[in-house]
Amino acid sequence: MMIQLFTFFIGPGTFFKKQKKEELKVLKLEREKANRETFFDFLNSHRPSFLILNGHGDEKTIYGYNDEKIVEEGDEEALKEKIVYTIACDAAKSLGKSIVEKGGKCFIGYNRKFVFCMDETRMTRPLEDEKAASFFNATNKISISIIKGNSSLESVEKAKEGFRKEIVKWRLSKDLEAPFILRALIWDLHSLVHLGENSFFE
Amino acid sequence: MKEEIPEIFWELVKARFERMPPNLRLVIGGVGSLKKEEILNHIEKKDEIGELLGRMEIEYLKLIKEEVESYEEALNNIARP
Numbered sequence: 001m002m003i004q005l006f007t008f009f010i011g012p013g014t015f016f017k018k019q020k021k022e023e024l025k026v027l028k029l030e031r032e033k034a035n036r037e038t039f040f041d042f043l044n045s046h047r048p049s050f051l052i053l054n055g056h057g058d059e060k061t062i063y064g065y066n067d068e069k070i071v072e073e074g075d076e077e078a079l080k081e082k083i084v085y086t087i088a089c090d091a092a093k094s095l096g097k098s099i100v101e102k103g104g105k106c107f108i109g110y111n112r113k114f115v116f117c118m119d120e121t122r123m124t125r126p127l128e129d130e131k132a133a134s135f136f137n138a139t140n141k142i143s144i145s146i147i148k149g150n151s152s153l154e155s156v157e158k159a160k161e162g163f164r165k166e167i168v169k170w171r172l173s174k175d176l177e178a179p180f181i182l183r184a185l186i187w188d189l190h191s192l193v194h195l196g197e198n199s200f201f202e
Numbered sequence: 203m204k205e206e207i208p209e210i211f212w213e214l215v216k217a218r219f220e221r222m223p224p225n226l227r228l229v230i231g232g233v234g235s236l237k238k239e240e241i242l243n244h245i246e247k248k249d250e251i252g253e254l255l256g257r258m259e260i261e262y263l264k265l266i267k268e269e270v271e272s273y274e275e276a277l278n279n280i281a282r283p
Contacts, residue, residue: 089231
């Protein structure tokens with residue numbers, strides 16, 4: 001069975017490693033393709049059931065390339081019956097609520113700003129930055145878990161467990177950076193929310 | 203309603219971030235990558251980002267408090283005959 005998955009990578013989203021499986025159809029909109037017109041063309045032509053939106057955001061909007069508004073309040077109809085996961089800051093506050101109230105299956109995101117730490121000496125090699133990885137390893141568990149067939153609530157719990165493991169790791173670390181990484185991890189753990197019904201990617 | 207961050211607490215937040223290693227960057231979505239000096243500036247101004255950093259410190263301390271209380275409870279249980 002062909003399952004459609006829509007991913008939408010811009011900016012920090014390029015940190016994410018893609019999960020490839022034969023049965024999945026993965027569609028990506030990167031850089032200049034991350035614009036509103038292409039996004040809605042994709043939604044209409046491919047009808048994906050799971051969306052990962054990695055732009056930045058605010059309470060009512062998720063932005064794409066060049067800060068173009070991609071999804072905002074008023075677009076809920078297009079997201080009906082879909083699972084939406086976004087790392088965009090604050091989006092769970094208002095936009096996420098509105099999406100699930102108007103027919104979205106569930107919305108997973110952050111109700112405050114997503115925060116992470118980076119090592120300046122690794123900025124040109126972000127995938128080798130274990131400090132940044134602590135955050136993305138945890139939050140990436142959501143999409144990986146959903147794709148593997150776990151429910152949306154289980155997937156959020158796996159991510160929270162991931163954050164807790166990283167918190168313990170840095171709590172035991174003697175690195176000078178550890179106290180700051182710890183604070184940011186706790187912040188993200190408390191900001192991650194699941195709205196709507198417990199859903200499966202099908 | 204959000205509780206206001208007490209004045210004395212701002213000193214604590216500032217003292218904490220003064221010890222941040224210079225190689226570390228704090229990336230805040232929608233704001234960007236912040237160096238130590240920029241962080242201290244936001245804390246000094248008590249602006250939106252300063253407030254976020256203050257609340258981050260409160261949540262950290264609450265977690266430590268819970269941890270200490272759980273140790274206390276465990277120790278009390280061991281001590282009981």
